[in-house]
Amino acid sequence: MKENTNTASIIALITDFGDKDFYVGAMRGVILSINPNAKIVDISHNIEPFSVISGAYVLYGAYKYFPRGTTFLIVVDPGVGSRREAIVIKTRNYSFVAPNNGVLSLVLMEESITEKYLIPENIFVRKPSYTFHGRDIFAPAAAYASMGVYDVFEEFRGDIVTLDILKYKKEGRAIKAHVINVDRFGNVALSVQYEDVKKEISYGKTVSIKGIGDVKLVRYFSELSVGETGLIVNSIGFLEICIREGNAAKRYGLKLGDEVLLTW
Amino acid sequence: MKENTNTASIIALITDFGDKDFYVGAMRGVILSINPNAKIVDISHNIEPFSVISGAYVLYGAYKYFPRGTTFLIVVDPGVGSRREAIVIKTRNYSFVAPNNGVLSLVLMEESITEKYLIPENIFVRKPSYTFHGRDIFAPAAAYASMGVYDVFEEFRGDIVTLDILKYKKEGRAIKAHVINVDRFGNVALSVQYEDVKKEISYGKTVSIKGIGDVKLVRYFSELSVGETGLIVNSIGFLEICIREGNAAKRYGLKLGDEVLLTW
Amino acid sequence: MKENTNTASIIALITDFGDKDFYVGAMRGVILSINPNAKIVDISHNIEPFSVISGAYVLYGAYKYFPRGTTFLIVVDPGVGSRREAIVIKTRNYSFVAPNNGVLSLVLMEESITEKYLIPENIFVRKPSYTFHGRDIFAPAAAYASMGVYDVFEEFRGDIVTLDILKYKKEGRAIKAHVINVDRFGNVALSVQYEDVKKEISYGKTVSIKGIGDVKLVRYFSELSVGETGLIVNSIGFLEICIREGNAAKRYGLKLGDEVLLTW
Numbered sequence: 001m002k003e004n005t006n007t008a009s010i011i012a013l014i015t016d017f018g019d020k021d022f023y024v025g026a027m028r029g030v031i032l033s034i035n036p037n038a039k040i041v042d043i044s045h046n047i048e049p050f051s052v053i054s055g056a057y058v059l060y061g062a063y064k065y066f067p068r069g070t071t072f073l074i075v076v077d078p079g080v081g082s083r084r085e086a087i088v089i090k091t092r093n094y095s096f097v098a099p100n101n102g103v104l105s106l107v108l109m110e111e112s113i114t115e116k117y118l119i120p121e122n123i124f125v126r127k128p129s130y131t132f133h134g135r136d137i138f139a140p141a142a143a144y145a146s147m148g149v150y151d152v153f154e155e156f157r158g159d160i161v162t163l164d165i166l167k168y169k170k171e172g173r174a175i176k177a178h179v180i181n182v183d184r185f186g187n188v189a190l191s192v193q194y195e196d197v198k199k200e201i202s203y204g205k206t207v208s209i210k211g212i213g214d215v216k217l218v219r220y221f222s223e224l225s226v227g228e229t230g231l232i233v234n235s236i237g238f239l240e241i242c243i244r245e246g247n248a249a250k251r252y253g254l255k256l257g258d259e260v261l262l263t264w
Numbered sequence: 265m266k267e268n269t270n271t272a273s274i275i276a277l278i279t280d281f282g283d284k285d286f287y288v289g290a291m292r293g294v295i296l297s298i299n300p301n302a303k304i305v306d307i308s309h310n311i312e313p314f315s316v317i318s319g320a321y322v323l324y325g326a327y328k329y330f331p332r333g334t335t336f337l338i339v340v341d342p343g344v345g346s347r348r349e350a351i352v353i354k355t356r357n358y359s360f361v362a363p364n365n366g367v368l369s370l371v372l373m374e375e376s377i378t379e380k381y382l383i384p385e386n387i388f389v390r391k392p393s394y395t396f397h398g399r400d401i402f403a404p405a406a407a408y409a410s411m412g413v414y415d416v417f418e419e420f421r422g423d424i425v426t427l428d429i430l431k432y433k434k435e436g437r438a439i440k441a442h443v444i445n446v447d448r449f450g451n452v453a454l455s456v457q458y459e460d461v462k463k464e465i466s467y468g469k470t471v472s473i474k475g476i477g478d479v480k481l482v483r484y485f486s487e488l489s490v491g492e493t494g495l496i497v498n499s500i501g502f503l504e505i506c507i508r509e510g511n512a513a514k515r516y517g518l519k520l521g522d523e524v525l526l527t528w
Numbered sequence: 529m530k531e532n533t534n535t536a537s538i539i540a541l542i543t544d545f546g547d548k549d550f551y552v553g554a555m556r557g558v559i560l561s562i563n564p565n566a567k568i569v570d571i572s573h574n575i576e577p578f579s580v581i582s583g584a585y586v587l588y589g590a591y592k593y594f595p596r597g598t599t600f601l602i603v604v605d606p607g608v609g610s611r612r613e614a615i616v617i618k619t620r621n622y623s624f625v626a627p628n629n630g631v632l633s634l635v636l637m638e639e640s641i642t643e644k645y646l647i648p649e650n651i652f653v654r655k656p657s658y659t660f661h662g663r664d665i666f667a668p669a670a671a672y673a674s675m676g677v678y679d680v681f682e683e684f685r686g687d688i689v690t691l692d693i694l695k696y697k698k699e700g701r702a703i704k705a706h707v708i709n710v711d712r713f714g715n716v717a718l719s720v721q722y723e724d725v726k727k728e729i730s731y732g733k734t735v736s737i738k739g740i741g742d743v744k745l746v747r748y749f750s751e752l753s754v755g756e757t758g759l760i761v762n763s764i765g766f767l768e769i770c771i772r773e774g775n776a777a778k779r780y781g782l783k784l785g786d787e788v789l790l791t792w
Contacts (some may be wrong), residue, residue: 010296012289018712019547022764025540025571029593030539032287032569036595040569041296041304043289049713050773065293065399067300071786078773082750085399121670130747132521132763135593184282185313190520219394235396236286245314246341274560276553283547305560305568307553310546325550329557329663331564448546450579461694483658486610499551499660509578 009146010039014059015075015134016047023132027075027139030124032114035141041066050078051164051256051261052103057181057189061236063094073142074098075134086137087156092117097142099133102163108242109232111252113160117153168192173200175262179254180238186247188254189240192262194233201239201264207231210261212252221245267370273410274303276330278312279321279339279398287396291339291403294388298407314342315520316367321445323371325500327358329356337406338362339398341485350401351420361406363397366427371443372469377424432456437464439526443518443525444455444502450511451496452518453504457524458497465528471495473505474525476516485509532538538567539692543662544575551660555603555667558652569594577607579784580631581693585709585717588634589764591622601670603627603662614685618643624781625670627661630691641688641704645681663746679758698721703790707782708766714758714775716782717768720790722761725762729767729792735759737769738789742782749773751779 011031017023024045031038043062048054054135063072071236077084077099085100089110096104097119119141128136168191172219175197181189181223194201195235201207206216209231216223217231217239224230224244229251236241241260249255275295278369281287288309294301308328311319316414319340327336341348341363347363355375360368361383385392388404430456432441439461445453458465465481472478473495480487480496481503488508489492493515498504505512505524513519539559545551552573559566571590576582583604591600605627606611613628624632625647649656652668672680673735696705696719703725709717722729729735734744739761744751745759745767752758752772757779762768769776769788777783 012293012689014289016712020572020576020586021709021711022571022576023711025542025569025586026593028569028571029540029590029595029598030621032567033595034591039296041289041292041362043286043292044284046284056283058286062289062293065290065297067293067297070293082748082751129763131749131760135763181285183285183287184280220346221344221395232395234301235393235399276557278553303560305553305556307550307556308548310548312548322548322550322553326553326557329554329561331557331561334557445549447549447551448544484610485608485659496659498658499663 009192010067010070011142011146012041012070012072013045014043014047014055014072015045016049016051016055017045017075017134019045023134025136029133030139031143034140035147038143038146047076048256050076052076052078052101052201053144053163053180054256055103056106056163056165059103063107064110064233066094066173066183068093071095071097071142073138073200074103075138076103077101077133080131080133085156085158086119087160088117088119088141088150088153089113089160095145097145100158100161101135101159104160105162108160108162113152115148116156116160118156123152135242139170170197171264177239177260179258179260182249182254182256185235186249186251187240187242188248188252189234190260191236192239193237194239195237197239201262207262207264210263212241212264215241215261233259266429272396274305274330274334275406275410276305276307276326276334276336278307278311278319278336279309280315280319281339281398283309285370287398290399294399294403295407299411302407302410302431309320314340314421316340316342316365317444318520319367320427320429324369327371328374330358330520332357335406335410337358337402338367338368339402340367341365341397344395344397344471348381349420349422350397351424352381352383352405352414352417352499353377353424359409361402364425366425367468368424369427369429372424372426374518378413380420380424381414382420383417385423387416389474429455434461437528441503441524441526443522443524444519446513446518446520450513450515451498451504451506452512452516453498453502454524456503457501458503459501465526469528471526474527475507479505529683537567538594538598539670540569540571540584540590540598540600541573542571542575543573544579544583544601545573545603545662549571551662554663558663558667559671562668563675566674567672575604576784578604580604580606580629581691581708582632582784584634584691584693590640591635594622596621599623599625599670599674601666602631603666604631605661606630608659608661611613613684613721614647614661614669615688616645616647616678616681617641617688618677620685623673625666625673628686628689631691632688633690636688636690643678643712644684644688645678645682646684651680698725701792705767705788705790707784707786707788710782710784713766713770714777714779715762715770716776716780717762717766720767720787721765722767723765724741725767729790732792735790735792738791740769740786743769
């Protein structure tokens with residue numbers, strides 16, 4: 001094992017561990033014990049518990065803004081303790097350390113895999129905890145990856161699990177999509193990217209959303225009056241139901257995974 | 265554009281983006297892509313959504329404790345997409361990057377402006393997102409400011425918007441103030457600084473708060489019995505309604521902007 | 529006072545200040561003003577307000593994963609303004625800066641004290657705030673400790689307060705314990721370590737929990753069906769009531785300090 005402890009590379013974290021417990025703190029300690037020069041940067045620790053879809057979406061929304069060479073550590077892991085693999089994926093620009101449960105689906109639509117590794121269970125401690133692989137397996141793996149130390153890993157010959165979260169169905173003048181994110185402001189992202197439907201739904205067009213009514217696709221929140229519902233292209237390209245200075249998810253009772261029907 | 269990528273200066277962040285989404289993560293990535301040596305320090309990302317008052321208060325409460333040279337990046341921006349300006353303010357000690365919406369009001373009561381800049385919309389990307397100027401305009405601006413690179417900005421000749429949040433009215437033996445902060449513990453800060461009223465309301469004095477009753481101005485929480493309501497001078501000088509080991513905002517239903525009447 | 533500002537040592541933070549206010553931001557600013565090379569790492573700022581037990585538990589869960597030399601700064605301080613001491617404890621591996629209220633109880637079951645200091649009230653500002661010793665006393669103390677500057681402190685000859693949070697009573701085939709943590713997922717940690725009771729309660733064994741019913745002690749969440757309640761040994765060795773992909777604390781109305789009766 002050749003180590004380069006001078007590497008001051010970035011490790012960006014996404015977990016569903018929240019911010020009240022010792023979980024993320026212990027992971028940070030483990031990382032800094034292995035790579036004292038790691039620059040730990042948080043993306044989010046408040047992914048909806050167990051929601052792989054939400055983890056995939058938040059990773060997709062942030063990753064491309066990070067410097068080349070960044071290592072992403074994603075621990076949203078409902079299958080901890082079961083037989084899902086722990087993997088490291090290298091692309092031309094980045095490394096991703098995560099459970100093989102689909103959380104990399106969106107990123108891998110844009111990034112090409114150059115190397116695939118399996119993380120052995122005993123990478124850091126001889127007997128990893130049954131419940132906290134974030135600390136005992138994923139965090140050490142990310143620390144090694146951030147130092148360019150890959151020979152602690154095994155080759156991975158399996159398939160990367162992908163989720164069908166971006167699927168939508170177009171039938172005539174209707175689209176069936178679903179909710180893939182609800183942000184802090186109650187904006188509701190749908191599984192449709194503007195680029196794919198801009199011939200049918202262009203700016204200024206009025207669309208009918210089942211259970212909500214007619215809304216207009218706008219460029220700016222400020223095109224809506226305060227309290228008005230609209231459809232907007234969010235900052236990473238997805239259609240999003242929003243209310244200016246209001247909470248669309250609450251008003252319409254929408255949550256992750258709900259089906260949404262658009263007609264025009 | 266002369267860059268000094270060796271600058272290890274601090275960028276302190278305040279936003280209302282919360283901690284569950286990719287927003288703050290994407291901003292951190294942008295900052296580190298432009299200034300790899302930036303030391304990103306969080307003040308808060310849980311400013312009440314759209315509350316410029318709350319952003320101004322939290323900035324005021326923290327800024328003066330940071331080392332000289334710190335760049336503050338404040339994104340509480342209900343007007344995103346409208347014509348409010350994005351500005352950079354230099355004072356003798358600090359730089360502030362923010363929308364020109366009053367969020368700097370409290371700080372600028374203490375800090376004198378030495379330079380004023382306007383941030384061009386295309387500072388970082390040719391077509392910034394309509395909804396996420398935090399990532400596309402403010403974060404890059406803060407990264408450049410933290411490196412001492414100001415020639416990417418334009419001169420700003422306009423006025424800095426200020427809020428009247430510190431106003432209170434004194435009439436005879438009464439003060440009309442309003443709630444300018446509710447903290448995690450439910451302590452309710454009022455728009456009155458102790459220094460301004462200490463002749464009328466001194467330590468030990470009993471004051472009547474409309475809707476609450478008589479309370480005493482105390483120095484220490486421990487002068488109150490557990491569960492007792494009091495008035496305290498908070499750590500940044502404002503009068504604050506508190507309950508020892510209790511939540512004053514909840515008990516009395518007080519929230520940001522509410523009017524509060526004190527008589528004695 | 530000899531200072532070594534080149535020290536790039538870690539200061540790990542635990543507070544109950546939450547993440548919406550300026551409190552933690554001001555502390556970070558103070559630390560960096562004294563030790564510009566401090567590497568501030570968060571463990572948690574969302575300790576249940578005023579809960580010394582919760583602070584002790586979260587510190588215990590994270591501290592041992594940090595590199596040797598780390599300074600821990602713990603501010604869970606219901607007694608701020610009263611006469612409780614502010615102390616610095618050195619052990620062979622770490623330094624701990626905290627109020628002397630029992631928050632170090634669990635850590636000091638494993639770490640041996642080598643030096644004890646009292647923090648003078650005016651370590652940083654001549655007149656510290658009555659309510660915010662985190663900023664005016666504890667943060668500066670941690671900054672000095674992280675630089676190896678101990679001569680700003682006084683000798684502490686008093687006793688370190690300890691809490692009886694790990695107590696449980698075994699009578700025949702019954703254990704009376706209590707809830708010492710509820711994590712984000714609703715897992716309920718009890719004041720019993722598996723090591724102490726593994727003769728009586730071993731993996732696979734069924735135990736009856738009063739008010740809940742019969743549950744099995746499992747190694748993995750995945751041994752439970754989705755929605756099933758179980759008992760698990762958590763990642764730091766305590767027995768924990770859990771529901772696979774569910775929230776045990778909510779379902780059974782359990783909260784910090786509640787008594788729990790196990791029989792078998």
